[in-house]
Amino acid sequence: MDYSAYTVEDFVSDPYFRKWVENPDQPCYEFWQAFMQQHPEKISTLEDARELVLFLSFDVVQPAIQEQQEVKASILREIRRQKHIPEPTKPAYTRITHLFRQQMYWKAAVLVGILLVAVVVLYQTRQATSIHTAYGQTRIVTLPDGSVVTLNANSTLRYTTNWAKSHIREVWLSGEAFFQVRKKPEWGHAKFTVHTDQLHVEVLGTTFNVNNRRGKVQVVLNTGKVQLQPVNNAQDTITMQPKDLVEFTADEKVYVKKQVNPEEHSAWRNHKLIFNEKSLREIAQVLEDTYGVEVVFSDPALKYRRFTGAIPNHDMNLLLDILSQSMNIQMKKNNQTILIKSE
Known part of the structure; x- marks a missing residue:
């Protein structure tokens, strides 16, 4: 796919771009990183499209109670204003016409209220981060x-x-x-x-x-x-x-x-991982979720080997070395794949 001529609207409509914004896997992440390196002139366009995708996917927020009350009060004021218009003495057909118009005013007031609520919702939603x-x-x-x-x-x-x-x-x-x-x-x-x-x-x-x-x-x-x-x-x-x-x-x-x-469970805040009798299978999931790699076991039985200890996580290669030495296994990284096998 040639994205070099894409506009903001084109990117927003593209499923692979939306995947990168909302739920990227490693190949998707690497593709768009490479694209930005090859096309630095498109970075601004990508950022605008990314913000728009996040805005469109953000859950609509209900207006605050105070704002709802203000809208309701505005509607009621408009209805009362229309309702208390003096009614002069006129022929019957004129009074009927006036009542018809009055009903139309009330409907218009309700419609204005609905539009005001929609504006409040849109305004609050646009304040999303x-x-x-x-x-x-x-x-x-x-x-x-x-x-x-x-x-x-x-x-x-x-x-x-x-x-x-x-x-x-x-x-x-x-x-x-x-x-x-x-x-x-x-x-x-x-x-x-x-x-x-x-x-x-x-x-x-x-x-x-x-x-x-x-x-x-x-x-x-x-x-x-x-x-x-x-x-x-x-x-x-x-x-x-x-x-x-x-x-x-x-x-x-x-x-x-x-x-x-x-x-x-929150040691990662201090740039370390603490495992207490965790299986290699569980540790592999942490590696995949944190670093975007794929972990492959040469022997399925290795998944059930367990490890206890604290490891710094600021350097994935150091983490793999410590696990390898502590568990007498080999953890070899090739691009974005980690192969785990016995010594």
């Missing part, structure tokens, strides 16, 4: 209320920016992130909500880690208290206490809850 990290990259994000999010590699965080006005604190997460949520007593009980594919995570002020990958959502609570609610079942909620780990799988639609050391 989307942040994406590449493979091997982490990023610290300060939210509008002062809460801090550390975004892990290959992850996307989306949120609106009008929190001070709406007092609605919510973000959408794909990938993994660690949250340090501030309490906002001046806002009353303004809950903080993290939306994932399968779960809504609701808190008032706390620190926790959310991993939303491979059709499974895992939440680990460090401090405070959170409540989990499946997207498709508002009644089936669960409350977490510190040191709780809860997993929810889309296929099974049940919670798995256990006690853990929370620091093991």
Whole structure:
């Protein structure tokens, strides 16, 4: 495909470009990186198209209660104004015409109200921010209320920016992130909500880690208290206490809850990975999700070998060397493929 002559609209309509923006795999990521190197003049066009794709895919945000009330009040004022127009003494057919016009005015007022609501929704939606990290990259994000999010590699965080006005604190997460949520007593009980594919995570002020990958959502609570609610079942909620780990799988639609050391699950914030009796299969998934590589086992039995230890993750080659020496295996990297085999 020759993308050199593509416009912003062309890129937005292209499925492979949208895949790169929304859910890239390694070949897709490498293709567009190479394209930008070969066509630096298209980088600005790509960025504009990327922002537009993220905007179009962002969930529509409902107007704040105050704004809804303002719109409603505007509609009622218009209806009352039309309703109390003096009605002079006129022939019967003239009064009928006047009533017909009055009904038309009311309908027009309602239509104006609907349009005002649509404008408010569009305005709020356009205040959306989307942040994406590449493979091997982490990023610290300060939210509008002062809460801090550390975004892990290959992850996307989306949120609106009008929190001070709406007092609605919510973000959408794909990938993994660690949250340090501030309490906002001046806002009353303004809950903080993290939306994932399968779960809504609701808190008032706390620190926790959310991993939303491979059709499974895992939440680990460090401090405070959170409540989990499946997207498709508002009644089936669960409350977490510190040191709780809860997993929810889309296929099974049940919670798995256990006690853990929370620091093991958020150690990536400090550029290290902590594994406690983790199988090589689980470690391989971490490598694939973090670095965008494909892990291949020469012997399927190796998947069940287990490892315990802490490894720095700022250098993937160093990480592979430490694992190889610690487990007496060979982990050979060739381009974006890692082959694991016995010594």
